[in-house]
Amino acid sequence: MVPSRQPVVDTPTPPVSAVPVAHRWNAVVWVLFGLLPPAIAVSDAAPGVKFTTYGLLAVLTFSYAAVAMFPGNPVLRPPVYLTVLAVGIGAVAYVMGSGAALFIVSLPHFWIYASGPAAALSFSGGAAVLTALASAAGRDPEPRIPTGDAAFIALGYLVGAGVGLLVHRISEQGEERAQRLTNQLADTQAELAEAHRRQGAADERERLAREIHDTLAQGFASIIVLAEAARAGLTSEPGRATQQLTSIEQTARENLAEARALVGATPPPGGAVQGSVSTTLRRILDRFAEDTGIAVDAELADADCDQQTRIALLRCTQESLANVRKHAGASTVIVVLAHGPYGIDLEITDDGRGFDVGAARGFGLDGMRKRLAELGGELTVTSSLGDGTRILASLPTFTSGHQELV
Incomplete structure (x- = not known):
């Protein structure tokens, strides 16, 4: 038995057919086993019985076709159709003297088109009583309680009724489960969206922290070191102190430009993202040697790379030089920018005191690793106590193939 119709939910449905598959199969069964047998049975009957039966069957057929094809038509509402169906079955039973088979085959219609179980039971019950009485009246001018058809x-x-109620209950439970799953899916989607939002905010905070560490923090650290040196040499080395004050001013201006870039007030500083990467690195290395007095030996290939790669190489160089200045106690730094087998390699080596890589903790190295990983690159750190440090940044970027050294 097919369950009663439920309120329509405004959800997209595949435009395959306006009638559910189960309803179409029920229509086929109804025509083959409900309408054809009476039509065949009266084919040899008297003309009055035959044509009256044909007419009643035609009315039932067209009524069903109308309500199935135009379910939204107010004139063809399911209660109207079910009333026509019950009366039509009773009329056929009266004309033929029997209607049990047609009634039983038509039972699913009451559960398909009724508004609920109570309406289905009421309509099908009325049709049962009407069919039983009509069958008795059709067989005998004096109606009596029939036995076979009535049974x-x-x-x-x-x-x-039992099958209909069972299927209706199963259908309700399925709809309840579907609604629970829909609610759970909506909750999960909301939680996932919130998790994505939080993750996005965390990623953005981490990106800003990395940018601040690699730019502003390093600049302020440089300003502090230069200011301490300038103050110490005001009397003994006034020329050197003046040079250091000039470096302080320049670093402060660069920090201001970096700060504006971070908040989006102005485009990023030109030296950070424009021009040849070798030229930019040469300027940074010259400034580092001038500020610290550490000798710098550089071999910089003229590498043609995209903006993000240039920024990553620049930041790795700045962080490595900052670590040399603060921790290494080195006298010489060697910087090599070269085309590797899969992209471009930046190698920075110092002859300082070195450190235990496994025990190292800090934001700088971790920030470099993450920055390179975002571009598909990797960072290799080799160091040991007393043997200096080697930083190798490898990025899978396409280059123009020029090998000029500057």
């Missing part, structure tokens, strides 16, 4: 009609009604 089949009653049994069919009870079985149909």
Whole structure:
């Protein structure tokens, strides 16, 4: 038995057919086993019985076709169709003297088109009583309580009611489960969206922290070191102190430009993202040697790379030089920018005191690793106590193939 219709939910449905598959199969069964047998049975009957039966069957057929094809038509509402169906079955039973088979085959219609179980039971019950009485009246001018048809009609009604209620209950439970799953899916989607939002905010905070560490923090550290040196040499080395004050001013201006770039007030500083990467690195190395007095030996290939790669190489160089200045105690730094087998390699080596890589903790190295990983590159750090440090940044970027050294 097919469950009653439920309120329509405004959800997209595949435009395959306006009638569910189960309803179409029910229509086929109804025509083959409900309408054809009476039509065949009266084919040899008297003209009055035959044509009256044909007419009643035609009315039932067209009524069903109308309500199935135009379910939204107010004139063809399901209660109207079910009333026509019940009366039509009773009329056929009256004309033929028997209607049990047609009633039993038609039972699913009451559950398909009724508004709920109570309406289905009421309509099918009324049709059962009408069919039983019409069958008795059609066989005998003086109606009496029939035995065979009445028993089949009653049994069919009870079985149909039981199956209909069971299927309706199963359908309700399925809809409840579907609604729970829909609610859970909506909750999960909301939680996932919130998690994405939080992750996005965390990623943005981490990106800003890395940018601040690699730019502003390093600049302020340089300003502090230069200011301390300038103050110490004001009397003994006034020329050197003046040079250091000039470096302080220049570093402060660069920091201001970096700060504006971070908040989006102005484009990033030109030296950070424009021009040849070798030229930019040469300027940074010259400034580092001038500020610290550490000797710098550089071999910089003229590498043609995209903006993000240039920024990554620049930041790695700045962080490595800052670590040399603060921790290494080195006298010489060697910087090599070269084309590797899969991209471009930046190698920075110092002859300082070195450190235990496994025990190292800090934001700088971790920030470099993450910055390179975002571009598909990797960072290799080799160091040991007393043997200096080697930083190798490898990026899978395309280059123009020029090998000029500057």
